Amino acid sequence: MSFNPFVRALSLIGFAEFATQQGLNPVDMLRRAALPQQSLERHDGIIAFRRYCALLDICQRQSGNTLFGLQLGLFQGVNVFGELLYLIRNARTVAEALDELRDHYALYNGAAYIGLDIDGDTATLSYRVTELDLPGLPQAEELACAVGVQLLRALIGDSWRPEAILLRHPALQDEASYRQALGFLPSFSAHCSGFQFSTSALSLPLSTADTRLQQLIVEHMKRMERLSADDLASYVKVLLRHLLPSGRATVEKVADCMAYNTRTLQRRLSQEGTSFQQLLDETRQDMACHYLEDPFISMTQMSGLLGYSNQSGFCRAFNRWFQVTPLAWQKRNSPNQQPRLLRDSRLNTLHRRSEGDN
Template identity: 45%
Template sequence: MTSFVRGIALLGFDEFALGQGLDSQALLAEAGLPADTRDGLISGLKFNALLELCARRSGNPLFGLQLGLQQGSQALGGLLYLIQSTRTVGDALQALVQYFHVHSSGAELHLERQGNQARFLYEVIDGDATSVRQTVELAMGMGAQLMQGLLDQAWKPDALWLRHPAASESGAYRRLLGVTPRFDSPINAWTFDAALLKAPLSATDERFQQFARRHLEELARMSVQELPAYVQKLLRQGLPEGRISIEHVAEHMQLSPRTLQRYLQAEGTGFQELLDQTRQAMATRYLCDSSIKLTQLAALLGYADLSAFSRAFTRWYGVGPQKWKQRVKQTQGLAESVAAPHQPLAHGR
């Protein structure tokens, strides 16, 4: 799936990169991104690669998080106007969830409530992006600044959950965010008191809100994902619960399985192919960014047992998952050891 992100996502990148001892224009060119991106669309995959590259070259594993904290909600562009014209914090977050695909087609937001706790979740869905630590931490930093802007002193999160392991000592995260993240978690999410969702926002302009929604809906029509991408989204949601048959997906879409398959074939793909691609993307993501056990991962992806998962993984990559993960770690370690001696170490925000 080819994903995009709006160029506003690089707000302040030049200045921040310079502060980290980096040549921003050279890095943009190396990542294959244009120098002037503010008003256009850029590749989500290349944006993710840029952040990972910057973290390595600067010697700062918290590059993405610190950039996100510096950008704050301003990097949401036009979405920020809609958020600021809603009645409550909950309305603001729901509006962001609804229209986030206009800002980025390679990630999703979800707002959930479980008892007295609310969870604001972020998930990278671009199947071509393997290691997404920097992109996730940038998003969580932006989320913290957004909530701070909406709630001011009332913003006191219960926890930050991150799927990947810690990139730096926990104290560094706590100094930046006020909380120590719970690493190797099943989700990426801020959790907080659900009562905060009812907090009123000071300025509500209903006429402007209507204008902002019409503008975003027009943008959404120009960038709407096609059917295969939507089926993959349903598969990602259904895999952990075992709802991965074409019958389950077709029922959710209120289509017959035969009609769904016909639509997919018209787009040059098929249900089993999409299922295989989705499993492959999720497998590589988890192996790169978490310490999940292979037996757990096999179950999460809907395989009957570990051997079935291993056979599928070997078909994808020519080696089993354990050996593949070892090779990835060796490659990353070599890249870091080669880059580190020649690059300045700069850790300031």
């Protein structure tokens, strides 16, 4: 299984509140880990897994709480799964729910994968990261195990507990601290990180199952970009969509968000047969066509959302892409949305005439 260095920013859900409870400034922690502040609000964005692990490592050191990752995972619980949770909850049995988790986990995390192995009467749900030499990885592994336990409790009942929690690394703190956090002691230096439970739990039915709703969710998730594919260009486009409105969509900023240096990013894009400028143009084109279908976005707003300092710059670029003006494109493709742009155009004409009279 190939390593992919990105995870959804959804992984940070609840982080700000928990970090604050630990006496930390969450924005400062993100800055120290070189993660953008908007990651706390834009959960559909992507962040470098290496930076995510570094964030957890920084937080445990700054707070003095060695079990920061474990406790954050217990705090986040099932919320960290986002829309995937609806798919999991609408499975018919626990086994099918875990299959959905395993099959769709790459939508949210390209740096790790979920395993479900059966050995006699024991099932092992594992969290495996391909690249093991990452500072802060033990924090991320403990967090994942805690989230997994919370998921099974949500499916089976609050009183459920695994037969064993497995952690690939040695204990990060004394046994009493782990017992206090989890209610029991994990097994350390194990062959993988995860937990074991009786296979009898797999056949338990889920009372929340709704076959029709499950199919709708499956169709929606099919349209999401998987983070497991080795497609650097798609990740650059995701970042550009989030960075353009702030006017910071530079190759340096994108490379920094991906934990690459600029030359490495440009070289890798060249190897994929593209370039940063080409991806920037393609992203702006897609966004422009989408915005032109929205009657509530003005030309001035559209220009800003696409990272242009003025409307004329956007119009020149649009004409270069499509050999037509934005207004002409909208007349041809979205005739019902003309009034807004026509109004903008007329206002600009009146404004120019007014300036000429003066």
